Amino acid sequence: MIELILMPLAAFVIGLAMVLMMRRIGARLQRRVGPPLLQPLWDIIKLHGKETQTSHGLIHELGIVMAIGGFVAAVTLMPLPGMNGLAEQGGLIALVYMMMIPSLGLALGVGQCANPNGSIGISRALTAMLAYDIPMVIVVFGVAFFYGSTSLVQIIDAQQAGGFATWGIAEMPLLAFAGLFAMQAMLGKQPFEIYVAPAEIATGPMVEMGGKFLGGLFIMQCFQLYAAGALYTLLFLGGGENWLTFLIKVFAVVAIPMSIAFLFPRYRTEDVVRLVWKWPAMIGLLGIAFLMY
Amino acid sequence: MTSLDHLVLVSALTLALMLLFGRMRIAGRLAVVLYAVQFLLLMQTGALLGEPVASSLTLSVLDLQMHWRYDALSWFFAMITIGAGFFCAWYAAGVWQERYREEGHSPRLFHVALAANVLTMLILLGSGDLLSLFIGWELVSWASFLLMAVGGGPAGRAALRYLVYAFSGGMAILAGLMLIYTQTGSLDYARVLSLLGELSDGQVWLLLLLIGGGFAVKMGLLPFHLWQAAAYAETPGPGSSFLGAISARMGLYALIMLLVAMLGIGRLTAMEVPFTFLSARDLIAWIAALTVIIPTYIALQQHDARYLLAWHGIGQGGYMLLGLMVGNAVGSAGGLFHVFTYGITQAALLMAVFAVVHRTGTADLNKLGGLVARMPLTFLVLLFGIISLAGLPPMAGFVSKWMVYRSLVAEGMPLLFVAAVVGTLGTILSVYKLIHNIFLGQLRIEHEQVREAPLSMLLPMLGLSTLIFLVGVTPGPALSWVAAVQASLGLPPVPYTLGGIEDPRGGLDMLWLVGILMAGFGVGALIFFGLGGRSKRVHQLDNYAGGHFLTADVRYQYSDNFYAGLMHLIGPWYRGAFLWLEKALTATVAFLSAVMNGFYRYAQPALFVLATAVALLALTTA
Numbered sequence: 001m002i003e004l005i006l007m008p009l010a011a012f013v014i015g016l017a018m019v020l021m022m023r024r025i026g027a028r029l030q031r032r033v034g035p036p037l038l039q040p041l042w043d044i045i046k047l048h049g050k051e052t053q054t055s056h057g058l059i060h061e062l063g064i065v066m067a068i069g070g071f072v073a074a075v076t077l078m079p080l081p082g083m084n085g086l087a088e089q090g091g092l093i094a095l096v097y098m099m100m101i102p103s104l105g106l107a108l109g110v111g112q113c114a115n116p117n118g119s120i121g122i123s124r125a126l127t128a129m130l131a132y133d134i135p136m137v138i139v140v141f142g143v144a145f146f147y148g149s150t151s152l153v154q155i156i157d158a159q160q161a162g163g164f165a166t167w168g169i170a171e172m173p174l175l176a177f178a179g180l181f182a183m184q185a186m187l188g189k190q191p192f193e194i195y196v197a198p199a200e201i202a203t204g205p206m207v208e209m210g211g212k213f214l215g216g217l218f219i220m221q222c223f224q225l226y227a228a229g230a231l232y233t234l235l236f237l238g239g240g241e242n243w244l245t246f247l248i249k250v251f252a253v254v255a256i257p258m259s260i261a262f263l264f265p266r267y268r269t270e271d272v273v274r275l276v277w278k279w280p281a282m283i284g285l286l287g288i289a290f291l292m293y
Numbered sequence: 294m295t296s297l298d299h300l301v302l303v304s305a306l307t308l309a310l311m312l313l314f315g316r317m318r319i320a321g322r323l324a325v326v327l328y329a330v331q332f333l334l335l336m337q338t339g340a341l342l343g344e345p346v347a348s349s350l351t352l353s354v355l356d357l358q359m360h361w362r363y364d365a366l367s368w369f370f371a372m373i374t375i376g377a378g379f380f381c382a383w384y385a386a387g388v389w390q391e392r393y394r395e396e397g398h399s400p401r402l403f404h405v406a407l408a409a410n411v412l413t414m415l416i417l418l419g420s421g422d423l424l425s426l427f428i429g430w431e432l433v434s435w436a437s438f439l440l441m442a443v444g445g446g447p448a449g450r451a452a453l454r455y456l457v458y459a460f461s462g463g464m465a466i467l468a469g470l471m472l473i474y475t476q477t478g479s480l481d482y483a484r485v486l487s488l489l490g491e492l493s494d495g496q497v498w499l500l501l502l503l504i505g506g507g508f509a510v511k512m513g514l515l516p517f518h519l520w521q522a523a524a525y526a527e528t529p530g531p532g533s534s535f536l537g538a539i540s541a542r543m544g545l546y547a548l549i550m551l552l553v554a555m556l557g558i559g560r561l562t563a564m565e566v567p568f569t570f571l572s573a574r575d576l577i578a579w580i581a582a583l584t585v586i587i588p589t590y591i592a593l594q595q596h597d598a599r600y601l602l603a604w605h606g607i608g609q610g611g612y613m614l615l616g617l618m619v620g621n622a623v624g625s626a627g628g629l630f631h632v633f634t635y636g637i638t639q640a641a642l643l644m645a646v647f648a649v650v651h652r653t654g655t656a657d658l659n660k661l662g663g664l665v666a667r668m669p670l671t672f673l674v675l676l677f678g679i680i681s682l683a684g685l686p687p688m689a690g691f692v693s694k695w696m697v698y699r700s701l702v703a704e705g706m707p708l709l710f711v712a713a714v715v716g717t718l719g720t721i722l723s724v725y726k727l728i729h730n731i732f733l734g735q736l737r738i739e740h741e742q743v744r745e746a747p748l749s750m751l752l753p754m755l756g757l758s759t760l761i762f763l764v765g766v767t768p769g770p771a772l773s774w775v776a777a778v779q780a781s782l783g784l785p786p787v788p789y790t791l792g793g794i795e796d797p798r799g800g801l802d803m804l805w806l807v808g809i810l811m812a813g814f815g816v817g818a819l820i821f822f823g824l825g826g827r828s829k830r831v832h833q834l835d836n837y838a839g840g841h842f843l844t845a846d847v848r849y850q851y852s853d854n855f856y857a858g859l860m861h862l863i864g865p866w867y868r869g870a871f872l873w874l875e876k877a878l879t880a881t882v883a884f885l886s887a888v889m890n891g892f893y894r895y896a897q898p899a900l901f902v903l904a905t906a907v908a909l910l911a912l913t914t915a
Binding site: 004008047048049050051052053054055056057059061064065066067068069070071072073074076086088089090091092093094097098100101104107108111112113114115116117119120122123124126127129130133134137138141142144145148149150151154207211212213215216219268269270273274285288292 | 672801810817824829
């Protein structure tokens with residue numbers, strides 16, 4: 001039981017550090033200094049402490065609750081070193097669908113704001129989800145099929161059995177590449193960040209989100225970064241033998257899309273769909289073809 | 294008198310009472326009680342776990358014996374049928390019926406149509422041989438037609454279109470039965486079953502095409518899907534709910550009888566499609582997968598809430614057949630279970646939409662918006678429903694879809710798996726549009742005074758929502774029915790637990806998943822409501838965007854062409870090929886009939902009759 005409290009907590013702390021890393025990478029690439037160590041935490045506290053907290057109704061508020069809650073639940077399905085959490089009770093497929101709950105919550109919350117720009121943002125975000133989830137599930141299928149199991153515990157055990165040679169990335173390099181590609185879009189980072197539209201105040205899903213609404217979404221982002229990094233580590237990098245290797249792996253995984261993000265401009269949403277359906281999906285299917293024949 | 298006789302007699306009594314007293318105000322409530330009695334009688338038959346129950350009625354036509362019996366499969370479908378009848382009658386029993394009368398329609402006709410549907414479906418589900426199956430099939434077709442047509446206007450046109458499809462399907466089935474009869478000399482299940490193995494592959498293909506095609510019409514499988522959406526959507530409220538929940542599944546029931554019980558998955562796997570590397574089973578699985586994808590993406594383009602849901606209904610049928618065609622324990626259970634989870638989901642969704650229609654007078658997604666504060670409970674029902682329809686945890690629909698996915702992974706079918714997920718993602722997009730355009734966004738000024746749906750309509754909706762959630766948390770009891778059905782069909786039964794599926798290679802336990810999800814929501818609520826400043830709630834009509842106050846008299850709801858970006862890309866893929874095909878067929882038939890007509894009128898009629906007689910004789914002797 002104690003695991004179920006520790007796992008979301010660890011996810012949150014790691015996620016905070018990932019936000020910091022993201023900002024530091026951005027600063028380094030743009031020749032700035034970057035924020036201090038505790039800045040992400042201060043940001044959350046600051047946003048929660050704001051005096052003006054405009055709510056557009058109960059669903060607006062519950063949307064944020066769902067966005068955080070869905071991830072708190074989802075991270076307990078991803079085994080950590082020494083902790084399996086609920087990985088035995090819900091496997092890979094349940095995890096993928098559990099990670100859609102926060103998106104649904106956010107979509108509902110934004111919807112109630114009655115701001116057409118917010119609704120347009122959600123329409124783009126869901127379109128992008130349709131784009132990146134297809135290579136994502138191809139990857140998930142490939143891994144589950146290769147290891148003959150949808151249980152993440154067994155998938156990790158199989159990978160750790162023979163060192164690097166049995167890691168997913170060594171066994172299924174094409175799927176690993178497709179997964180990385182899909183993750184870039186899943187995180188909503190450049191060149192796929194138009195649906196988040198972080199640079200435009202008046203457009204995108206965040207338009208009516210201020211104060212602790214934005215603070216809640218900040219927390220959600222911490223979980224999201226962690227979840228993406230951890231999922232990729234579990235599927236392709238053999239999970240964590242111990243905490244040290246686990247942390248090195250998840251941070252390395254998340255650093256890749258971050259570094260790419262700051263080098264690119266952006267695509268239009270429909271171009272995202274076209275690009276993601278073409279390359280990672282095709283590469284993923286090719287990877288499965290190699291596995292099966 | 295067996296317990297099955299009691300059930301059918303009470304169902305017939307329901308029909309008779311509705312005919313006699315349908316005019317009276319009490320009729321609705323009477324129907325609810327009678328459906329409840331039918332439900333109890335069905336429970337009493339014990340056909341699920343025990344031996345099949347036979348009816349004491351047998352008829353013989355020529356040398357053919359007709360009899361009726363209930364086994365686990367019949368019980369399972371009958372349970373959903375009567376349950377749907379019960380909830381829909383409840384929905385209709387109060388305010389809805391009064392409004393319906395005020396609008397100049399006849400509640401009596403509606404109640405009669407609903408009772409006739411339940412009765413004929415119960416008769417069909419009890420068929421003990423192919424002849425009674427065919428007769429039950431035709432009865433169901435006519436009863437559905439009645440329920441579809443009671444609305445009049447566009448409903449009548451849609452119902453007529455259905456009738457054309459149903460007739461063609463019925464004729465195909467009849468031809469298939471002739472084939473079976475000439476080959477085996479009997480229409481009895483047991484006799485046919487024992488002789489079916491001796492048929493050549495070519496004959497089995499013909500059977501699949503004729504009988505399978507005929508049954509597929511009812512289910513709306515591709516390419517016979519065009520009739521269904523309009524026919525179901527235009528039916529009056531609770532009738533639409535009933536049709537959406539179960540009616541098309543009669544086609545699935547008959548397909549299960551043909552494909553699983555009689556031919557068997559093994560035979561289908563052994564049959565190669567000529568000139569391809571596909572087996573008959575793959576072919577049917579792909580038809581199912583395309584039935585998931587194409588109607589789902591047509592639903593995405595609808596701007597009428599009723600049509601949107603009706604199109605999804607066609608798509609969801611694909612998952613059921615897909616799971617059954619995978620054929621392993623989890624997959625076939627997922628397909629069967631989806632009949633139940635989808636049934637309760639679709640009934641609740643359509644009821645919620647019709648509750649909105651009841652209050653606002655429209656189901657046009659471009660003419661609604663912001664109703665969440667006006668109709669919060671209806672919103673909740675729709676929310677539970679869309680989560681279940683999209684197959685997200687923690688609702689019932691997730692469990693059945695999970696089982697289908699899991700089986701596709703276990704059997705190594707990547708493309709079908711991706712197709713199933715593409716359907717699910719399309720569903721998520723489409724149902725978000727549904728809930729957004731009705732309940733979220735800008736409230737229209739004319740809807741400022743709209744009130745929550747009346748209690749008599751709200752209670753059955755909330756009942757179904759509770760069921761959707763409970764089945765999602767503890768699918769075990771419902772899965773025990775499914776396992777019994779599988780056993781009776783000779784399929785491997787699914788290893789279920791109270792919370793889901795037991796599988797050493799990755800199972801599912803919804804008790805834990807829902808528990809952690811609720812705990813997660815608790816943590817989220819604690820963070821959001823516990824920490825930070827108090828939020829100030831602004832009035833629903835007090836909005837501001839892009840540097841302007843958005844006043845209530847300016848319409849700015851983002852609703853039409855909701856996924857403009859996506860449609861920019863996939864829009865050209867919608868070519869209406871099936872519509873074109875239907876039109877071409879209709880035109881051909883019309884042309885041929887005109888030719889024959891002309892021939893009959895202007896040539897010698899006597900010559901015409903003679904030619905026809907000679908042609909018929911030549912055909913029959915050949």
